[in-house]
Amino acid sequence: MSSAQRRSTRVGVGAALRAAWALTAVPLFAFVLALVVGAIVIVVSSVLVLKNPFDPTLPIAAYAALANGAFGSFDALVSTLVLTTPLLLAGLGVAIGFRAGLFNIGAQGQFLMGAVGSVAVAVQFRHAPAVVAITAALLGGMIAGAAWGFVPGLLKAVSGAHEVVTTIMMNYVALAALSWIVGGPLQQPGSVPPTTPSVGIAALPILLGRSGHIGILIAFLAVPLAWFLLFRTTRGFEIRAVGANPDAARYAGIKPRRLIVLTMSIAGLLAGLAGACTILGISHTMNPTFSTSVGFDSITVALLGRSNPIGVMLAAILFGAMRAGAGPMQINAGVPVELVDVIQALILLFLIANVVLRRLLRLRGVRGSEQTGFETITRSYGREATV
Amino acid sequence: MDSILQVLNGIPVLGLVFQFIEYFITSLPFTAHVAVQLAIPICLAALCGVMCERSGVVNIGLEGIMLTCAFTGWFAGEVFTGMFGPGTPTSLFGFTLPLVLGLIAAVIAGMLMSLLHAWLSISVRADQIISGAIINILAFGLTGYLNTLLAATSVPSTGNFAALTIPSAVQNIPLVGWLINALFGQGPIGIVTVVLVIVFQVLLFRSRWGLRTRAVGEHPRAAETVGIDVIRLRYRNVVLSGALAALGGAYLSMEATNAFQAGMTQGRGFIGLAAMIVGRWTPLGALGAALLFASAQAISQSIGVSPPPGQLGDLLSHVPTQFFDALPYLITIVVLAGLIGRSLAPAADGRPYQRESAS
Secondary structure, eight states, X not given: OOHHHHHHHHHHHHHXXXXXXXXXXXXXXXXXXXXXXXXXHHHHHHHHTSOOOOOTTHHHHHHHHHHHHHHSSHHHHHHHHHHHHXXXXXXXXXXXXXXXXXXXOTHHHHHHHHHHHHHHHHHHTTTSOHHHHHHHHHHHHHHHHHHHHHHHHHHHHHHOOOHHHHHHHHHHHHXXXXXXXXXXXXXXXXXXXXXXXXXXXXXXXXXXXXXXXTHHHHHHHHHHHHHHHHHHSHHHHHXXXXXXXXXXXXXXXXXXXXXXXXXXXXXXXXXXXXXXXXXXXXXXXXXXXXXXXXXXHHHHHHHHTTTOHHHHHHHHHHHHHHHHHHHHHHHHHOOOTTHXXXXXXXXXXXXXXXHHHHHHHTOOSOGGGGSOSOSOOXXXXXXXXXX | OHHHHHHHHHSOHHHHHHXXXXXXXXXXXXXXXXXXXXXXXXXXXXXXXXXXXHTTOOOOOHHHHHHHHHHHXXXXXXXXXXXXXXXXXXXXXXXXHHHHHHHHHHHHHHHHHHHHHHIIIIISOOOHHHHHHHHHHHXXXXXXXXXXXXXXXXXXXXXXXXXXXXXXXXXXXTTTHHHHHHHHSSOHHHHHHHHHHHHHHHHHHHSHHXXXXXXXHHOHHHHHHTTOOHHHHHHHHHHHHHHHHHHHHHHIIIIIOSSOOTTTTTTHHHHHHHHHHHTTTOHHHHHHHHHHHHHHHHHHHHHHHSOOOHHHXXXXXXXXXXXXXXXXHHHHHHIIIIISOSTTSOTTTTOOOOOOOOO
């Protein structure tokens, strides 16, 4: 190898490292800063609310318990992966929406309807072979979720109704629908509180430890699929083109309306699959209080992962770990699980205030991350809402 | 399904309609009073939304602001009770020193949360939907966190504001007695809400401040050209609007009940957002939409408490209560999808404003 070649290789590695740093620096700083502020919240609340003596080691104990609950043992690792699964699937859906310039706040409702759909199908396939039942139930969840995404997409394409508002409304319609279905058509007779029958044969097989169901595999397989869709197919190119500049895309012969409906349906499908995996893999039955934090978590995951499938995967693992470790943290360190929500809000806060952050940290060197992708995603809320 | 059809086929439809009207009128004193109670927090949230969005700032953080203030009002009340003792409630509205101080604390908390939203959306020029989502997640997390911590301690009770008791002689005045009771048989926050709606409506459309606010929401560049400080006006309006959502939150934990529960807003902030849209971004419209949404719930409650007799009762027993829960959201979707038309939101809503650099 000549020296010139070697130099160019070295430059190549250096450039790749710099690019990777530019991409990860801001999310990483946001995460660390959120942990620091979270620690302050822990200490201050312990002194002011519980009247405990000042104890600066409490956050360390809490974060240690959290990390131990997420990564400390084989079971902990499995539970992290189990909780990563829905976040990864729904997060990919939200990310694909972001790529098309659509802000899908409806992952919550799409997730719930996916769960309902999978139970409804699973109950019908009670006597079928396991493979058929599982496939059908997963498909049922995907279709139900996709339908819940299709409606806001169609409304936006046809009448310009903004997807942020319609998906919020669809979330609450989903809650009411779930409560009615579980307490009505799908209720196991005589169950109090109303509960659906078990999904029975359609329960996802366990691959890892006690709870590591096959949905984990599905979720991680979805990452390369989403990447391929976005970056290696014509459809994916069109989605990104519409997201980057709808007018230019239209002049290039792309039909934004059709793509909006398609993208919202794909987002709903993925969130619905997340719901199906949760119900078929973990709980197996459903009651009206079946609720989830997947809705807002998946938005954070998509933003933290910068709408890039691989970034989304890393962010989903991070949040899966935090959700898995939150319970042990409350039990072992006495710090309530809701701290995870506080940290999540802080991460988002530092992410979108990253202009300020970068000025504070004098992060001028990482010029590549100037273009962060956190500009106004929700264009045209006002009058220019026509597509 | 078959039984519904049987019932429908069995009698003339007109008879059912009459039965429903009759039931509606007999249950009106109950329904109207409940509807106004349910409408108050929704209406206050919607007013907050109107004030923000008329100035060009989208606010989906209404839910979070309300939740924060519900917690702060209640918790500050407890703290002040510990400091000054519970005090004797006044005969009118049941004011006590800790309650009033708690309410002030709630209003300040609401304005602080709004200040965060204002800073992110006006100065940082961040995506306003993400900023609103941050408010919601932060509020949910912080109040839940503190509430779990507080569950381990014993807190003194502060009580709550009392509703005005309308004498039964007035309540029984034919034709208007029920209306007087529904509107004025409320606590202080409830009565103030009605006043706020009217004052806000007049100010927004008949005052200099209102004209400027609407200009800033429609065409900030033009507003700046005629000498309006867009940034300052947006800041002032968004921060002030926090006080409105704060009243809505405080209503839940200090007037309708006397304690805080985790997540007690239960989507009222989002219904408020819906009421703002259905009410076409006007205070009076927001009140009307809030009353419409609340009536659906109130009728559902009324049917639950005392179902109408006969065939109508049979029919209504087939309508799931969840249908009434979903109704506000369904109405909003239909309205947004174009029954009223789409160009209603202030034109510059959701778009950060950047001053042109002086040249």
